[in-house]
Ligand SMILES: Cc1cc2nc3c(=O)[nH]c(=O)nc-3n(C[C@H](O)[C@H](O)[C@H](O)COP(=O)(O)O)c2cc1C
Ligand code: SF4
């Protein structure tokens with residue numbers, strides 16, 4: 001087991017009482033905050049801490065779109081597919097991303113450069129369509145602009 | 155209450171001093187939306203310029219005032235003047251404003267308006283509130299957004315903050331509930347249940363402890379009213395929660411907020427700490443013996459968790475699945491105890507109602523829908539943004555007077571998000587209230603208003619929403635889980651040109667079944683986008699089915715990209731962007747587009763339309 005992950009998970013878990021599964025979502029959020037995703041090892045530790053089965057944890061975690069089970073890339077791309085972005089052509093942007101990066105949403109490129117996910121509204125619909133890369137929101141995107149922006153990332 | 159007076163005096167003094175500051179004050183709109191438009195770069199530039207030019211200015215972050223299309227917004231208050239607002243500010247404009255405008259030099263940079271509420275015109279500059287987008291608004295719940303520093307409780311107090319709470323504490327629980335009933339306030343989360351009555355049920359329910367939950371999940375993918383409100387004026391929501399808690403008899407409250415709203419979460423945390431410090435929250439509030447604490451719970455991203463019983467399950471740490479009601483949360487909610495759930499906007503409206511009285515609030519709106527409502531006015535519209543108008547304002551007034559209408563001819567407006575419907579032109583004179591929207595087949599919802607023009611395909615829109623609801627269905631009931639998926643499959647078939655006439659009838663039947671036999675609001679409303687588009691835009695469905703044609707040129711499988719030879723300047727710009735080499739042709743001569751290689755990515759179309767030397771020669775038909 002990855003020692004680093006094991007240690008951070010344990011120190012996160014220590015902040016929550018044992019056997020109290022009402023904190024499960026918060027624990028998952030805290031672990032993901034530290035590790036950037038939920039590794040099988042981390043889920044194992046949580047299962048021991050709360051005395052609930054792994055499948056129960058997976059059941060809860062997979063229900064919510066926030067939780068990731070793959071390690072993220074160096075850059076995280078979040079494409080907005082909210083209504084405003086959709087009517088302004090968000091699907092074309094998604095097509096550019098999936099074809100240029102050769103991955104679908106929820107995946108990370110083989111070279112570990114980008115991970116890709118969809119979100120429902122980033123809250124700046126007036127600037128639609130938008131794509132968020134790491135912490136920058138690129139607004140009023142077009143197919144051509146998006147390709148240029150992708151080229152700018154290392 | 156001496157204590158409150160002292161606090162108030164201090165706050166008023168601070169607010170007044172800010173207006174009369176002997177040095178310039180600069181206000182930057184730093185909501186998430188402002189930041190997305192570049193307000194953070196403006197902020198950096200302001201810091202750099204004032205230090206370089208040795209300008210002794212105060213710089214403040216404020217929330218969002220609402221006209222998103224003007225962002226980033228920056229206000230400058232020169233000594234002896236009110237705030238002057240400047241729109242679409244970038245780094246260059248910032249430098250010029252801080253030099254030319256501040257020094258009073260002759261400058262081409264004219265402010266958009268001034269923010270002095272008392273005056274009409276100052277030095278030939280009109281009031282900010284006179285602009286077409288703001289003129290018809292009635293800002294009750296948004297009154298502080300963009301005006302105050304949302305991280306400074308004194309600004310809030312100076313603008314009548316906590317006076318409603320003070321009055322509420324004097325009135326006592328029954329008195330508060332009476333006042334809310336008088337106001338006619340109905341829930342702003344979508345269903346429109348009378349708020350006073352809901353509080354009364356919870357107050358009268360047996361069992362302790364009681365809980366108050368604020369629903370800040372804002373799951374409608376195309377709406378941001380609650381986010382903007384929490385970022386711009388977190389105190390209003392929190393004051394409303396304290397009042398609600400006192401009315402129902404709760405000592406613990408939760409705010410269930412989307413994790414995607416980090417800035418709102420941060421501002422709420424700061425506001426909570428400041429309120430505890432001054433005795434507006436926590437133990438023994440304003441020495442009345444009443445105690446109330448608020449906890450934040452971050453939602454993990456599931457639309458169905460906005461439904462109240464699913465939300466409760468999620469707070470308890472489980473999968474967010476709805477359960478059947480009754481029992482209603484008012485009698486058996488969080489951990490089986492009486493629980494009252496209200497939306498952000500509902501709660502943030504409360505302080506002002508208490509302060510001005512229920513009758514005052516009931517003076518706005520229509521017979522059955524009182525007060526004002528905020529809307530996120532977006533889509534194909536000139537002036538997009540967040541607005542607040544009296545209930546009963548017509549769609550036409552909202553879309554055309556306030557929003558400036560779409561650039562291309564108007565086709566439809568979508569209200570209520572995934573649970574709502576698309577209304578056609580003939581509904582433009584409909585007064586917006588709970589009943590009239592429901593009657594038209596849509597719903598009020600939480601306040602998303604998405605405008606669509608002739609380049610929006612209504613079948614595609616219906617498909618979009620059904621894709622969303624089928625993915626977000628929690629899977630508990632068969633009609634919702636299977637039904638939405640089946641509807642989606644049929645819509646996909648139609649947009650691929652494989653639809654049959656009988657599909658329309660199947661869609662309508664399936665839609666009715668899902669509506670009538672699902673457990674929760676998600677399933678009960680999911681077919682609305684399909685049913686309303688079939689009802690009001692049947693000709694578009696028929697075009698797809700009979701002529702295999704998408705009139706709006708949106709559905710990929712039904713369109714082709716072509717070069718109009720006469721228009722093509724042979725600039726070769728499209729050749730450079732085409733990923734498949736589908737376009738060929740020698741420079742300065744009309745190009746060829748090989749349909750068998752084209753993947754319909756749209757790159758050539760964009761370039762040909764927007765590049766200066768290109769001839770706008772590529773069409774999608
Ligand atoms: C699928 C679904 C999603 C919902 N999403 C939200 C939401 O994001 N925010 C909200 O306030 N209410 C939402 N509601 C409505 C809530 O269930 C509830 O009626 C509301 O929070 C009550 O507050 P109010 O009376 O102040 O409107 C949703 C309902 C359903 C069925
Ligand atoms: S209607 Fe749909 S979302 Fe609601 S409980 Fe049933 S399956 Fe779940």
Ligand code: SF4
Pocket residue numbers: 715731732733734735736737747751752753754755756757758759
């Ligand atoms: S739509 Fe894309 S693939 Fe087709 S011709 Fe244009 S650039 Fe090439």
Ligand code: FES
Pocket residue numbers: 080081082083084085086120121122123124125126128129130375376377
């Ligand atoms: S729909 Fe994309 S930001 Fe709102």
Ligand code: FES
Pocket residue numbers: 124126185187188218219220221222223225378382539540
């Ligand atoms: S610019 Fe702030 S809500 Fe849009």
